[in-house]
Amino acid sequence: MGKEQFTIARIFGAYYELYSEKTSYVLAVLKGKLRLKNSEDRHPFVVGDEVYAEAGPGEEWVILSKEDRKNFLTRKSDHGDTHVLCANLDQVAILASYKDPETKDGFIDRLLVASYHTRIKPLILFTKSDLVPEEIKSLKENSYRNLGYEVMSISVENESSLEPLWDVLRGKRTFLCGNSGVGKSTLLNHLTKKSVQKTNQISGTTRKGKHTTTNSLAVFLEENTVIIDSPGVKEWGILHLTKQELLESFPELQGAQEKCESSYCCDLGPQCNMLSHFEENLTESRKKSLESMFESLEKPHRVTRRDHWSRAVTKRY
Ligand SMILES: Nc1nc2c(ncn2[C@@H]2O[C@H](COP(=O)(O)OP(=O)(O)O)[C@@H](O)[C@H]2O)c(=O)[nH]1
Numbered sequence: 001m002g003k004e005q006f007t008i009a010r011i012f013g014a015y016y017e018l019y020s021e022k023t024s025y026v027l028a029v030l031k032g033k034l035r036l037k038n039s040e041d042r043h044p045f046v047v048g049d050e051v052y053a054e055a056g057p058g059e060e061w062v063i064l065s066k067e068d069r070k071n072f073l074t075r076k077s078d079h080g081d082t083h084v085l086c087a088n089l090d091q092v093a094i095l096a097s098y099k100d101p102e103t104k105d106g107f108i109d110r111l112l113v114a115s116y117h118t119r120i121k122p123l124i125l126f127t128k129s130d131l132v133p134e135e136i137k138s139l140k141e142n143s144y145r146n147l148g149y150e151v152m153s154i155s156v157e158n159e160s161s162l163e164p165l166w167d168v169l170r171g172k173r174t175f176l177c178g179n180s181g182v183g184k185s186t187l188l189n190h191l192t193k194k195s196v197q198k199t200n201q202i203s204g205t206t207r208k209g210k211h212t213t214t215n216s217l218a219v220f221l222e223e224n225t226v227i228i229d230s231p232g233v234k235e236w237g238i239l240h241l242t243k244q245e246l247l248e249s250f251p252e253l254q255g256a257q258e259k260c261e262s263s264y265c266c267d268l269g270p271q272c273n274m275l276s277h278f279e280e281n282l283t284e285s286r287k288k289s290l291e292s293m294f295e296s297l298e299k300p301h302r303v304t305r306r307d308h309w310s311r312a313v314t315k316r317y
């Protein structure tokens with residue numbers, strides 16, 4: 001049997017769960033040489049990586065090589081080391097719940113800024129829409145739709161709210177992120193049940209090792225639709241960005257720098273063109289978010305670029 005291309009679905013210690021349309025799920029290990037080469041990296045390969053593998057002598061497959069990543073997300077762990085979460089995404093779904101808990105706009109704004117600099121398209125999903133009246137929904141949706149973002153309100157209690165969502169997810173790889181409790185796992189379970197479910201070879205905890213909560217998990221649904229859950233992820237920092245990059249990522253401010261004398265000096269002094277622009281164009285809430293992000297940047301313990309969302313090599317959406 002020759003080698004075959006797979007996508008990494010999960011990682012369990014030294015074991016990898018791979019998926020391909022042709023073979024479905026298989027369990028694999030890294031070829032010895034790759035293991036040595038990557039011994040300093042805790043997770044040399046991540047969920048979403050495209051790899052080539054061949055059937056090994058036993059039941060396990062052997063991963064031979066990895067394709068270059070189209071893009072990837074990283075985050076910094078509590079211990080300060082950088083950790084790639086996931087590779088090769090089409091979009092990042094920012095889940096924000098209307099209620100129980102209510103996600104603050106500032107949180108959404110931070111994730112939008114962070115996602116802008118990865119060049120991966122964001123999608124805002126307001127969850128638990130069954131808990132609030134229509135007026136609240138349209139207000140919230142429009143506040144972000146007017147900025148050019150793709151926005152939806154969904155509820156697992158309301159099947160018709162999930163139809164348009166499926167249209168956006170179909171055929172794409174989507175990373176679900178958001179605070180704990182906003183409904184990521186509930187949504188994933190719901191979509192998985194609805195779709196023709198393919199059975200994973202390994203479930204939950206096995207003698208092969210535990211699926212740690214810091215790892216992402218990719219679920220492959222029909223029509224090349226991949227949803228990736230991120231149990232351990234609460235927030236991505238923006239501290240690796242410059243003031244200029246923050247401003248650049250606000251759609252309201254696009255075009256403003258054309259009138260600046262030097263490109264993005266961003267001293268925001270009394271004569272500042274950018275300052276007058278954001279006074280005029282930003283809502284109170286967005287202004288507050290931007291100011292809070294500026295404040296974070298002033299903090300002494302700034303981190304380096306490589307500690308956070310990485311820049312992707314793909315074109316800006
Ligand atoms: N009313 C309502 N509750 C929901 C909805 N989606 C999720 N929940 C509830 O919110 C809680 C947290 O959901 P969970 O999926 O665990 O959130 P996660 O931490 O983002 O994965 C659970 O009690 C769910 O039942 C929804 O659409 N409507």
Ligand SMILES: [Mg+2]
Binds near residue numbers: 231
């Ligand atoms: Mg969850």
